[in-house]
Amino acid sequence: MQEDNLLSMKQTLVAKRAAILNKSLEFTREQREEEIGFSRADETEIASVDTNLTLSYQIHERERTVLLQIDRALSKIAEGNYGKCEDCSIDISPKRLEARPFAIYCIECQEEREANNANKG
Numbered sequence: 353m354q355e356d357n358l359l360s361m362k363q364t365l366v367a368k369r370a371a372i373l374n375k376s377l378e379f380t381r382e383q384r385e386e387e388i389g390f391s392r393a394d395e396t397e398i399a400s401v402d403t404n405l406t407l408s409y410q411i412h413e414r415e416r417t418v419l420l421q422i423d424r425a426l427s428k429i430a431e432g433n434y435g436k437c438e439d440c441s442i443d444i445s446p447k448r449l450e451a452r453p454f455a456i457y458c459i460e461c462q463e464e465r466e467a468n469n470a471n472k473g
């Protein structure tokens with residue numbers, strides 16, 4: 353990958369990382385506000401808030417995974433091996449990196465891993 357492409361990729365990753373972190377902060381604040389609200393809410397309200405919390409927690413989990421992948425991609429840029437599949441070491445296609453700048457596997461290895469996970473679950 354060319355130097356200027358790499359730089360813009362890094363900027364994309366850093367910006368995405370910041371956006372997720374901001375959202376997480378917001379999420380934590382909202383959660384705290386909802387917890388304070390619990391003492392005043394009746395049981396029906398607690399039940400519905402609980403569902404919302406579970407839902408935002410799942411979103412949060414997924415974002416945390418992305419965050420880890422972004423960190424990994426950033427350290428790969430620093431090490432100079434960004435854009436290579438961690439499994440088979442081929443260059444990940446630029447199209448794929450454009451869609452998922454934090455991809456650490458090529459499409460074949462990613463699909464294989466997903467298939468393996470599906471079998472396990």
Ligand SMILES: [Zn+2]
Pocket residue numbers: 437438439440441442457458459460461462
């Ligand atoms: Zn691969």
